[in-house]
Amino acid sequence: MFPAGKANFKDRYDTKIVDWIKPWDGKEGVKIGLIGLPLSKSSISHSGAFLAPKMIRELFANYSTYVEDERINLNDLEVKDIGDVQMHPTDIIGSHQRIEDSLSLLYEHQPKMQPIIIGGDHSVTAPSVKAFKKKIGGEIGIIQFDAHHDIRNLEDGGPTNGTPFRTLIESGTINPKNLVQIGIRNYANAEHYREEAEGLGITVYPMKEVRTRPIKEIIEEAIKIASNGTEAIYVSLDIDVLDQAFAPGAVAIGPGGMDTFTLFDAVELLAQEKKVKGFDLVCIDPMQDFRNMTSRVGVQLILQFLRGKYRFKNGNNTNKL
Amino acid sequence: MFPAGKANFKDRYDTKIVDWIKPWDGKEGVKIGLIGLPLSKSSISHSGAFLAPKMIRELFANYSTYVEDERINLNDLEVKDIGDVQMHPTDIIGSHQRIEDSLSLLYEHQPKMQPIIIGGDHSVTAPSVKAFKKKIGGEIGIIQFDAHHDIRNLEDGGPTNGTPFRTLIESGTINPKNLVQIGIRNYANAEHYREEAEGLGITVYPMKEVRTRPIKEIIEEAIKIASNGTEAIYVSLDIDVLDQAFAPGAVAIGPGGMDTFTLFDAVELLAQEKKVKGFDLVCIDPMQDFRNMTSRVGVQLILQFLRGKYRFKNGNNTNKL
Amino acid sequence: MFPAGKANFKDRYDTKIVDWIKPWDGKEGVKIGLIGLPLSKSSISHSGAFLAPKMIRELFANYSTYVEDERINLNDLEVKDIGDVQMHPTDIIGSHQRIEDSLSLLYEHQPKMQPIIIGGDHSVTAPSVKAFKKKIGGEIGIIQFDAHHDIRNLEDGGPTNGTPFRTLIESGTINPKNLVQIGIRNYANAEHYREEAEGLGITVYPMKEVRTRPIKEIIEEAIKIASNGTEAIYVSLDIDVLDQAFAPGAVAIGPGGMDTFTLFDAVELLAQEKKVKGFDLVCIDPMQDFRNMTSRVGVQLILQFLRGKYRFKNGNNTNKL
Amino acid sequence: MFPAGKANFKDRYDTKIVDWIKPWDGKEGVKIGLIGLPLSKSSISHSGAFLAPKMIRELFANYSTYVEDERINLNDLEVKDIGDVQMHPTDIIGSHQRIEDSLSLLYEHQPKMQPIIIGGDHSVTAPSVKAFKKKIGGEIGIIQFDAHHDIRNLEDGGPTNGTPFRTLIESGTINPKNLVQIGIRNYANAEHYREEAEGLGITVYPMKEVRTRPIKEIIEEAIKIASNGTEAIYVSLDIDVLDQAFAPGAVAIGPGGMDTFTLFDAVELLAQEKKVKGFDLVCIDPMQDFRNMTSRVGVQLILQFLRGKYRFKNGNNTNKL
Amino acid sequence: MFPAGKANFKDRYDTKIVDWIKPWDGKEGVKIGLIGLPLSKSSISHSGAFLAPKMIRELFANYSTYVEDERINLNDLEVKDIGDVQMHPTDIIGSHQRIEDSLSLLYEHQPKMQPIIIGGDHSVTAPSVKAFKKKIGGEIGIIQFDAHHDIRNLEDGGPTNGTPFRTLIESGTINPKNLVQIGIRNYANAEHYREEAEGLGITVYPMKEVRTRPIKEIIEEAIKIASNGTEAIYVSLDIDVLDQAFAPGAVAIGPGGMDTFTLFDAVELLAQEKKVKGFDLVCIDPMQDFRNMTSRVGVQLILQFLRGKYRFKNGNNTNKL
Amino acid sequence: MFPAGKANFKDRYDTKIVDWIKPWDGKEGVKIGLIGLPLSKSSISHSGAFLAPKMIRELFANYSTYVEDERINLNDLEVKDIGDVQMHPTDIIGSHQRIEDSLSLLYEHQPKMQPIIIGGDHSVTAPSVKAFKKKIGGEIGIIQFDAHHDIRNLEDGGPTNGTPFRTLIESGTINPKNLVQIGIRNYANAEHYREEAEGLGITVYPMKEVRTRPIKEIIEEAIKIASNGTEAIYVSLDIDVLDQAFAPGAVAIGPGGMDTFTLFDAVELLAQEKKVKGFDLVCIDPMQDFRNMTSRVGVQLILQFLRGKYRFKNGNNTNKL
Numbered sequence A, B, C, D, E, F: 001m002f003p004a005g006k007a008n009f010k011d012r013y014d015t016k017i018v019d020w021i022k023p024w025d026g027k028e029g030v031k032i033g034l035i036g037l038p039l040s041k042s043s044i045s046h047s048g049a050f051l052a053p054k055m056i057r058e059l060f061a062n063y064s065t066y067v068e069d070e071r072i073n074l075n076d077l078e079v080k081d082i083g084d085v086q087m088h089p090t091d092i093i094g095s096h097q098r099i100e101d102s103l104s105l106l107y108e109h110q111p112k113m114q115p116i117i118i119g120g121d122h123s124v125t126a127p128s129v130k131a132f133k134k135k136i137g138g139e140i141g142i143i144q145f146d147a148h149h150d151i152r153n154l155e156d157g158g159p160t161n162g163t164p165f166r167t168l169i170e171s172g173t174i175n176p177k178n179l180v181q182i183g184i185r186n187y188a189n190a191e192h193y194r195e196e197a198e199g200l201g202i203t204v205y206p207m208k209e210v211r212t213r214p215i216k217e218i219i220e221e222a223i224k225i226a227s228n229g230t231e232a233i234y235v236s237l238d239i240d241v242l243d244q245a246f247a248p249g250a251v252a253i254g255p256g257g258m259d260t261f262t263l264f265d266a267v268e269l270l271a272q273e274k275k276v277k278g279f280d281l282v283c284i285d286p287m288q289d290f291r292n293m294t295s296r297v298g299v300q301l302i303l304q305f306l307r308g309k310y311r312f313k314n315g316n317n318t319n320k321l
Ligand SMILES: [Ca+2]
Pocket: A146, A147, A148, A238, A240, A241, A252
């Protein structure tokens, strides 16, 4: 009769994300699992990205499960909220280890689960992909959306949000020839790392290419490269790939980035690819945002990924651009 | 010699909106009348949209009457500021009734006046269109720009910003076959209402269609549908049809919406259509905006409507896109 | 292992309010009950006070149950979170009725419960006190902290945040001779109402008296007046009694008000009085606050009330100022 | 029937400042006149103080004319809003001259008018006092509330907000022996100027004295000093005399200043002194404020001045502290 | 060992702008010189644009010298930070004179230096171009990006940010036939000035043309017009040519402007033209910005100019759009 | 002639802090040294306190060296800015070690230097005091201003801002009988730790005592306790000891704390004590502040400390409260 904190208004016909994606009971089998990695002390610059999992979950109360464009209802998909991996206040390296260990344990118990990871900063991608690879049990490719290469040397500051792909390459977790970087931006990276990227065989799509070619073409090429000799593809999306006008609460903001429509299409296309079995979304900082705009984009990116999965599952992945 | 609050600087050659659109004297015949409906307690979520008429009028001091694109000067048109309908602090249903009664009375005295309505939230459209229909004395069509269908059931919360078109259909004010909804957004509506919309014969243009087809085509189709068997068309524009990057002060914000250029073109095109005789602009919340950006968009939407009216009047409505 | 949204850090020795005041199970007997009344559409000016119950509950995660001053631990008291009364989106009068009905029903089932009410705006006090009086079954007095008299006429706008004490007097719920108003501020009220207050026999402590006399004296006098011929006292606290420097998120802000220390003392003193059996806290607007400062004050006012109750219960109400 | 921009709610018994202080018709005799001097390009640091007259007038709609403390109604006093002196966009020296000329002309036509000046920055005090002296036709004293001496040399930057009292002394407009500076703050002034102040015979009350002695004593001393051999006293109040907690929108903010209560008392006391015949209020910056807090303080300072005038006029100036 | 204020983290391979563009030693020969003109008291509306040189220099610490698109490293170019011209606090006309004199003196000593000027408001362009013309010793053309014509009459307010091109034309510094205005916006200019512009022979590209034609075409035409009979072209960029979504910290904001990509291309194209030998960037207001977004755009506009210069120097100016 | 970033205005008689406290040359003997410890990843809650050293140094440009109250000029004291200890991006424990090692090395070379430390969060106090103790070569006492005990257990999260005094006690660096905690606040600490504090012999002054007794008395008692058997006293000041109205940018804000005047007096009194030879100031978060208010308080706290040192040195430490 007097439930604490109940919403003020409810339309009987409305299904919100929060009514659909429920907390995991810790036992049931999960097909798609949402996992929060609230770590951002690992960031080079001041980052409140550890707050993104909390904020994105709160916004689930506002979003519907229905896609007007193709008239599909995502609530057909089984998705569970696994919860957060708990971080340590002062041991950043320890937190990275916890991520790898917790995810590995989870994947062991839920071998069919496809993860959707909400960071945290980009440093979480290294332990996340390590666990993901164990789960897949074979080679994996990565398609990264980012303004930055994120292959900084590890000597100058340890494993930060600037180093995840360096870590993954040096540890042999991935073959750089299966790494595709989309949206790399001018004036945001050192020449040295672009040359290293080239030397390593990483494929780079700088922003001019992203805005002058159809995104569908780029995604098709990217899938080809990331699939080559691999069992699965992991998509890693740093929100700063977006222009500051569209993601004012990215940790690192600037002009000259992608717009949301193109990124929404890209994520939906990728999710329709069978091999794409993991997704992370990082570097949204709710502390520096305006009216949670960037977390709202984050919610829709997750929904675009699920929309793609829905279309894949239902054989609906017709040409849509 | 010492006028209170006079502006600090005045260029002798400048004509601002405020110098052109003057308060109505309550008697003179009016061709185009601006009317404020400062009601937003009727909103489902917290809304300061009742402040929009005040803010938009204040911004009239900053905008010129001159259109650089076609080199026309809008101050040729006769437009008057009718003022606000006064709302009741605690009787929302009563305020809706006041809107209908006040507008009906006004239209009776000013049968040639075409109204430009500044909300308030979208709930004001129901009484506004009821009065408009009496004025027209025949069937009317509606072209609605909105992220949402706004045909929620009336049982769960009464006449809110989520229900105006439900009210208008159920009261027989409009035929849903003459209702066109442009810009309906993913993850923002319940499946149930899209199905009801289809069942009722409402025409829906979801966002993917809006961004992948020329707006001119869509507007032409919309005019055809809304004109079919009607005497007049009323355009109802919810600012949340825009992407959050372009309207950060909409009551409900999110990514994936229209850009301002396309919407400016759409409004200008519509106003050039003879049957378009009423216009409302709702859900701008000056309390949550950044530097009044969204009210600035609101001012230009009104000016685009007047620009279309000018071109219609002067036979200047050549192909412009 | 992966609880959704679990806090990042937990000190094993820490007891937070959230660990102590748990949601009511709907059946168990309750001694002190926290009730949210999220209604603020009834405000004359734009108010987000309906958000205060949610925000104050969220802040419960940050506050400890321990009082350093007297070294007492409030978690000895039994307090339950009853939840919110659900409001109607468009029927304000109906929402007031719901408050009265819901509280009456609750008090019937929980006759020993003392309520701590979190508004909403001050309009909620009228139905809340009506239900409270039924519960007490005898006359009641009111001690009100407020910058304003809140006895506006009901004709000009219905039952708003400006009228609760008018409603209570006219309905015969209270005798104005048992109404004490503390903190009434200059330039904030009409002369007419001060004269009416005097005519009715309301006792008024304007701010100059509040800041030049010891608060203990004023509280003692107030208790005497409110107790005279009554069975119980209800304390109604409008946060705008505080100076804007201390409550920047009050709905109505201004200089010349109380400081937090004095108000904290006043509330603690009142709660030590046996007859004080009800408390409400209204007009905190989380939408206009800076870093939730005013909601933080709200949390501590509730805790000061409970501290007083603790001291009363434990015979610890020695002279403390 | 449809007045443009009319307020949404009006209590029939309420008298707001805006209902009382009306624009001057340019002819009628004026006893107390409000004059805006919207100039702040003359500030050393970036200042939006030119917006203060506009903001303070807007806030007049929210404040009542009634003083709860002594139960007096200020609307008994005759006060008119004279308007603003228009400033030049690029000629700062010219704007100063306009201030002096316009005020002189005004005082000539209204010899009985006592001015309440709203700046603008402190530079306006120099031309304002020059005109005031002509009006008085004899020597004048000045009581200045300020964190700063404002006697900087004129060579380094011309007549800025840092120099008004230097200008007045060097031009012979005032005798420094009749200048009293109250609230001068640590770490905010150069040693050189304090020594100069002493050499010139200026009386200085630094903040420690202001907070450790009763303000009534200081005001009485100040009146004695400023009256000595003069015909009239002009009170010049720089809002930065207040602590940043109480005036967050001062141009120059910092801790260690006065609180609002003490300043309110000081202004009310001064206004009760017969010789006090002019008042200015400067350096409120609405662009950098939080919720117009500092302009709200500004409104109340003006009202406190009028309250003192009321009490003086009605022989009500009994000991009140 | 303990350097004051040293950055917390440094990647050994990173070259930031701040590591490349060093303060000028006052003697060495300079090819490209960065000069700050921190004057904005000359603005018609309140402007903090004087802070832009400081803010842009601070952001140099965050931007790399590397262009991902063409894989070029700008640090090959020799660029020096000349510093700021010091402004006078109260003498605006005097400050304009200082700009002209200081730049003239500088150009005399550094005849080969090409200036990149950071305003300040647009008024600085008049003295800057006067000095530039002396340096060139022949006729010059101007390509202006702006929402406004900036040819207001000088009688109503002196030399403001609304008058620079009026001043340059009337003083004979430029021939209006060599002046090209790109991005002129609807509702932002008086009809009178558009007609004057036409009468004078100024070429105007209103926004509709800018968004419906390829920018490369417009730039080519603009170069042709500005080159006709001139020795050099000066590019003057008012940030308000951008839409408010992309430059929320422009002094004058509004919808309907350019996007950053198009403007970045335009500036890069212009810098590849041999005759383009001067560039200014004005009207960025860091006080009204969100997260320094607009200053970030400013930094990239400077880098795009240098990128064009690099390509010109290295014969790399192939068709790039 | 064109110095980069030079201030726009300079009064020839003004001495600012920045003109007095110059960067250390790394060799000269230093009496009082300012040291930044920009570490706040060690905070339990999100903290931008690492930015405080930078912000406080920037504000040095705005503050004068002159004390109006006693008319003394602090620039007589020799103070140097030693710079910052560089922190590691991902190794928090390592950063603590660096602090201890760097300070130890510094004190070895500068045995006569008294440090003024600017945090960073409170975790820096542990390594700072360890180095300080080595420097003193005997027992030391600590006087801590704080809302919190900061003796949390180290098991639950390692060495955070909640643990410095636990670390210092457990490592034997200090004897808890020489630790005095002033300003401990209600509802902000666990009962467990207050009991532990008592068991250990820590002296606690909760807020009620701080606001009801003269601060001079408390400081005299505190000095006695901290001096008992020690060679030196280290003052550690957590800005959250202040009420949120006075320090809105503390990491942890809340009502019921100290006011700035009392704290300024306390710090000045302490610095006049011969044994007080070290001072740190922590937990100012410039990212969450309003107009840098809290950093401004920080600057004045440092100046109050230096004012006390000046008075001590000059035998001027007469009774001043
Ligand atoms: Ca990135």
